[in-house]
Amino acid sequence: MKTLLQLSVFCLILQFFSCASPEQSEEKAEYPNVIVILADDLGYGDIGAFNPEGKILTPNIDQLAAEGMKFTDAHTPSAVCTPTRYGFLTGRYNWRSTLKSGVLTGKSPALIEDERTTIADVMKSAGYHTAFIGKWHLGWNWGLVDGDTLRGEGWDAKDFEQIDFSKPITHTPNDLGFDYAYGHSGSLDMAPYVYVENGKVTAIPDTVTVNTGKYSWWREGPTSPDFDHEEVTPNFFDRSIQYIEEQSKTENPFFLYLALPSPHTPILPPADWQGKSGLAPYADFMMMIDDYVGQVNAVIKNAGIDENTLIIFTSDNGGSPAAGLDVMQGAGHFSSYIYRGHKADIYEGGHRVPFIAKWPAKIQAGSSREQTICLTDMMATGAEITGYDLKDDEGEDSYSLLPLFDAGKQVDQFREATVSHSINGSFAIRQGDWKLIMAKGSGGWSAPKPNTPAEEGLPDVQLYNLASDPGETNNLQAENPEKVASLKALLTKYIKEGRSTPGAPQKNDPIEGEWKQIGFVEE
Template sequence: MKQTVTKKFALLGISSCYLLTSCSVEESQLPKPNIIYVLADDMGYGDVTAYNPDSKIETPNLDRMAQQGVRFTDAHTSSSVCTPTRYGILTGRYNWRSPLKSGVLTGKSEALIPTERTTVASLLQQQGYHTAFIGKWHLGWNWQLKDPEKAGGEGWDAQDFDNIDFSKPVTHSPNDLGFDYAYGHSGSLDMAPYVYVENGLATAIPDSVSENTGKYSWWRKGPTSSDFDHEDVTPNFFRRAIAHVGQQAQEDKPFFLYLALPSPHTPILPTAEWQDKSGLNPYGDFVMMVDDWMGKLLASLEENGIEENTLIIFTTDNGCSPAAKIEELTAKGHYPSGVFRGHKADIFEGGHRVPFIAQWPAKIKAGLVSDETICTTDLMATCAEITDYQLADNEGEDSYSLMPVFEQAALQKPLREATVHHSINGSFAIRQGDWKLIMCPGSGGWSFPRPENKAVIDTLPPIQLYNLKEDPSETQNLQAQHPELVAQLKTLLTDYILNGRSTPGEPQANDPIKGEWKQIGFTKVSN
């Protein structure tokens, strides 16, 4: 049994990684690993010291994790904002193929992923795993309404929460997408309703309305349950995750845990023991708090004797948000995006290049650094290869397995043919080798020049081309000097869009836009 094997090694005081690599156990006899995927929220590439030696934020536990596993230097989220990245992680499909073509969902939005689509969770569940979700969902689920004829608006601050019947189970929940266990809240921690839902049922009916308008700790006005304490949400999720690890370690089947943190996204709420620890501002304190909890989670693997054959991944859903008060951080010498341009929401590197660390002692050599370009959509193909699952043509259409890098195989060619990036307003970019083509004149997001800044945007070339090897900060637009390369990359991007996939296989259809999301200003991607 998987858990028993690693526990025996631990009791003997012998590293199972040593035993395995010295051929005491055939690699083909390795039990399926536990898989833990930790997704932080709005944390920048330059916030982790392992990625940015000049970082003013101390992250000793993530640094140690990098030393004990593989650190990817060129990892990207499929989008530079929350919901679409989460869609890509769980489906292995680019987010803009879904009905959501730009922007994010609210805490009231209906489910984005149809129940018939394969997810990482349903794949692993089929392969004998116990699957669990703990944390921030932000992919929509269907609240039951008291009066379906009065569904109300989809906006951020709609005042019709009274029509939600919190006593009835939600439908199209994580449990309907392959998770045996699910506990979390519907949107970001600044999006009402502030209610925990466990296996489809609210853990408490909202009995008050809360709102916060602090500089860092603001959240939107909305119904709040008595057991929902904004400051305790991140610790609560970690405590539950650690307890879950302990419980599953006693079982004879492998487990998959998707731990989706609401932090360090707003509201920025470091608990008392972490306040003022960074010497920067509350955001720096909050990042340090997340790092500390990661240390406790990693320690729980060792304490339960399952560290050797557990694959644990830490990454984040996009770059640092301006809500972190980036100007305050930079004034003190801390750059959340490191050398990269832009931040959350942008098509520039700071919007979607993120820390990505994987630790798996039985498979991954300690201290490995990989410069392969990878994407958060790659989890599905990785899990498929780990469990000998053959993806169908309509599964994981944009997912490449990371196993060749984990195994340190000599790659004869890049892991991915190319990688597509996407911004909050639906702008595209495509990356191949050293080159990145951006299909818009500005940031496509929240940094200068913003799409709505027409006075500036109208003076810029409609597209941008950068050589990231020579110009990682994207300062020199070379589109005029390389028209053939522009045409080549544009053709490849068009093929990826029209074919419904970027991996080998039969062409697939992209999803049409959904009406309720179009009403709040989301734009359609031509297919």
């Protein structure tokens, strides 16, 4: 729980960073405030506005969609947390970085180099005050005990013995364009369980906690006295609401990245939300999140900044089976809606997510778009909003959404193609209605799982026409060898040239050893 002292310090920090120059004051009327709310492990079908058959009540997020624009074919660059967050912040596909598969842990070093431009850098260069609040999960460099080095992967409690929590942390969000940063290092089930504010731990861990509930579990690890797992999501929302209120009184625009740790496990709805859905703890948790989104929308309106504030609500990947999706499915609620798979998979359920954009000054209420978009597109969107000219080594896989925000404008072709990635590094490429998967199975957690008997005898690739087969049930690769070849060639081109947008070729980040693609080898 936040103490009065913590809130006072937070307010002073906001006041310090909110000072605007005369030039920035003049730009306030031109540039919108931008708020991105990124949910964690929220399925496409978990929002009523996207799933008419859904059983979870989400009236506030539905209202946000009614007041703005729905994107019904929005995708994350990856089917898991860390790589999607990398793509969102950099406008670059995660597999171009040193992380070729999987996710980071709570002790992992920083993945994004300080020199790489992020969307926060872009907004800050235009006079925005920039803030990150929430789950980072992109690594930062913890202070270490003198003479010690990092040991272990960060999955066990003993892996944190060499961290000195009293020392400053380096390579933090503050080094990547954020004026203010407050959050925790990994997922809410990954130790250490401490808040970090502008590079410093807010309270030194004084105990070790673990939880073994079916849906509320978290790994054993050091925990600070001000870190209450059940209060983490409410804390992030409360701080974000306070931030919006404070910034609305200043002259310069602001960019807020609110990265929720929920409804990812541990599923922890507070007592007053437990059982409200009549469905499952996950649904209770989601209803609480929906209520807070409503509070964010209301505070924007009450502050008088609604007209020129762009709010994005989306998710980092599909719903997780660890959250009890099977229980909800038994009650008639399908987290992935009509799509196959879930979190971690290369199938649509792994990376197709709800995406809502509300900006009354520019976006027609109740509108929708069917074009395929990707979370990497936020980088170029921020650049076009602010007039920033992206260099060849910035936002290599990012297309601006601004043309799509005009509901009355016909956009025949938005992005050439979109690449997706699963937890084990399997690729898929989508162009128009066609999707080519460079793997025999899911590349993730659903059947057929990688390297299992279920994959034996299956073709090496999968080709689906999503217009006629959104559930990816009929593999058409044998009947369409030319389509397979053309999509594979385009994917190979994107990999080799280091970009999927027009511009000078770039290099993917080097790694130790040989980088072999899952399902095919780069020529």
